[in-house]
Amino acid sequence: MSGSDETSQARALGEALATLRRERGLSQAEAGARIGMTSQGWGLYEAGKRSNLFRPDVQRRLTGALDATPEALVLQMGGEPASPEALPATGLSARGRVFDGAPLQTRRLRLETDELAPWASAGTVLEYVPGRWPRRGQGCVIQIDDGAQRVRLYDRADDAEVVVLGAGGLDRTERIARSRIQSMSAVTARFDDE
Incomplete structure (x- = not known):
């Protein structure tokens, strides 16, 4: 692979990483903090300026911070994930048909309590996207391993x-073990009961 090809691929991989991060509503600082990295360090990966971005272990670490996988990174680049045997020694490489992403599937639920007032009160209908990670201060719907569903405002992880x-109440924090969370979904719209 020539130097310009490698630079071009590094930029494409970095752009795919940035897109995954934005889809989850995270800033570079928030994504980096999840793995003990500064926003500047994260930004260098997104700019394609760190050559170790091609290493599978680095891709697992970065995509893990986004609750994603290296395969999602490849799909974001517009290719199909390669089988492990087909991976070059330098890391993931994507070529192939373009992934046609399905439109976002949203769901709705009506709040039964005033726990989130004044942000939202009983009767408010929330629309959310299953699997989309919320950003700080955004509403979220959390499926817990015991079958419970909680509606909260995301703070950090x-x-x-x-x-x-x-x-x-909004002045109270709750800590939920990641091992108990089956899915986390970002609230994308609120419809007040009229």
Whole structure:
């Protein structure tokens, strides 16, 4: 692979990483903080200026911070994930048909309590996108392993837990172990009951 081809591929890979991050509503600082990296360090990966972006272990680490996989990164680039045997020694390489993403599937639910007032009160209908990670201060719908569904405001997360607001009022925080969360969904619209 020539130097210009490698530079071009690094930029494309970085752009795909940036798109995945934005889809999850995270800033470079928030994504980097999840893996102990500065926003500047994360930005260098998105700009394609770090050659180790081609390493599979680095891709796993970066996409893991976004609750995604290296395969999602390849799909974002417009290719199909390669089988592990077909991967070059330098990392993932994507060529092939373009992935036609399905339109976002949204769901709705009506709040039964005033726990999130004044952000949203009982009777408010929330529209959310299953699987889309929320950004700080955004509403979220969390499916817990015991079958419970919680509606909260996302605050922050690390490798072990997610911190949300709204467990009995917006001034109260709740810590939920990541191992208990089956899915996290970002609220994209609110419809007040009229």
